[in-house]
Amino acid sequence: MDSSIISDDNFRKKFKVFLKKPMILIFVLLILTLESGFGPKWGFWAHKRINRLAVFRLPPEMQYFYKKHIDYLTENAVNPDRRRYAVVGEAERHFIDLDVYGDSALAILPKFWSAAVKKIGEDSLRKHGIVPWFIQSAAFQLTDAFKEKDTRRILRISADLGHYVADSNVPLHTTRNYNGQLTGQEGIHAFWESRLPELYVQDYDLWIGQAVYIDNLAETVWNSVNRAHLASDSVFLFEKHLSESFDPDKKFSYELRNNFLVRTYSQEFSEQYHNLLKGQVERQMKASVEMVGNLWFTCWINAGQPDLRKMKDFAPDEKEKKAEAAEQRSWLQRLLRIRSESDD
Numbered sequence: 001m002d003s004s005i006i007s008d009d010n011f012r013k014k015f016k017v018f019l020k021k022p023m024i025l026i027f028v029l030l031i032l033t034l035e036s037g038f039g040p041k042w043g044f045w046a047h048k049r050i051n052r053l054a055v056f057r058l059p060p061e062m063q064y065f066y067k068k069h070i071d072y073l074t075e076n077a078v079n080p081d082r083r084r085y086a087v088v089g090e091a092e093r094h095f096i097d098l099d100v101y102g103d104s105a106l107a108i109l110p111k112f113w114s115a116a117v118k119k120i121g122e123d124s125l126r127k128h129g130i131v132p133w134f135i136q137s138a139a140f141q142l143t144d145a146f147k148e149k150d151t152r153r154i155l156r157i158s159a160d161l162g163h164y165v166a167d168s169n170v171p172l173h174t175t176r177n178y179n180g181q182l183t184g185q186e187g188i189h190a191f192w193e194s195r196l197p198e199l200y201v202q203d204y205d206l207w208i209g210q211a212v213y214i215d216n217l218a219e220t221v222w223n224s225v226n227r228a229h230l231a232s233d234s235v236f237l238f239e240k241h242l243s244e245s246f247d248p249d250k251k252f253s254y255e256l257r258n259n260f261l262v263r264t265y266s267q268e269f270s271e272q273y274h275n276l277l278k279g280q281v282e283r284q285m286k287a288s289v290e291m292v293g294n295l296w297f298t299c300w301i302n303a304g305q306p307d308l309r310k311m312k313d314f315a316p317d318e319k320e321k322k323a324e325a326a327e328q329r330s331w332l333q334r335l336l337r338i339r340s341e342s343d344d
């Protein structure tokens with residue numbers, strides 16, 4: 001989302017105070033920019049919705065446990081995006097620039113990580129994104145957590161896995177032109193994955209039947225990434241065509257969000273674009289819900305269907321709270337380039 005911000009009267013007074021404190025101002029603007037949908041990710045809202053809906057696709061033996069922790073799975077669906085700024089190696093888990101590898105990317109890229117590292121080299125792979133391989137790795141970790149009946153790990157990895165799967169179904173997570181920056185369509189990323197679902201999700205039918213077992217995990221993951229990538233052509237093309245025939249003054253509008261006026265794609269432009277896409281956002285969101293549920297279920301089956309009713313209760317312990325606080329600190333340090341105390 002475009003982060004141009006205009007103030008109302010109340011805000012203007014507060015803004016003057018901020019101007020005297022440049023560090024605070026930078027901090028606030030960064031937070032607003034990051035939390036308002038800038039950057040390559042499904043909107044925070046859609047990620048939460050996808051994880052939540054996937055719970056209802058699970059069989060009764062799993063649903064007892066997952067429903068009990070549905071708020072955790074919903075709230076933590078966005079953790080991987082928060083970590084992007086704090087953890088080295090996190091950013092590349094959210095995308096793959098398939099077009100970097102040419103038209104036959106799928107034929108060139110090995111389906112499994114070790115073979116891909118051998119053929120392409122790890123640095124190069126990480127540079128262009130690793131989401132299809134990372135989903136496979138996270139699925140193995142989840143299976144392992146089920147085998148060990150480790151409540152904390154099961155929940156943490158389930159929430160994370162839901163995030164990466166949802167990202168892999170977003171067409172703009174499969175191209176190096178991820179925000180239209182190479183074609184003069186900057187802002188299209190948040191438009192597609194945040195603005196459109198927020199406007200039209202009430203019309204989406206996201207209910208799917210019970211989760212099914214995935215026989216070939218690697219193939220399923222790669223097929224869905226490929227489907228998302230094939231959809232990216234129309235994402236760019238329709239926006240370009242519509243923009244050419246649209247009154248430029250009506251393409252964007254300002255909307256009030258948390259007391260800020262935010263520049264965004266107008267309702268009129270959004271509606272026409274959404275119609276041109278013919279259900280694409282809904283299809284991809286539904287594919288995410290489908291795959292998240294199927295993956296959780298498959299990992300549980302592969303772990304030998306442990307009895308989840310006997311699992312221990314889960315509450316973040318002190319160690320976990322400290323780790324989370326450290327993560328937040330490191331995120332802020334990176335953003336503001338603040339030295340940590342130990343660097344002195």
Ligand SMILES: [Zn+2]
Pocket residue numbers: 040041042080081094163167
């Ligand atoms: Zn993400």
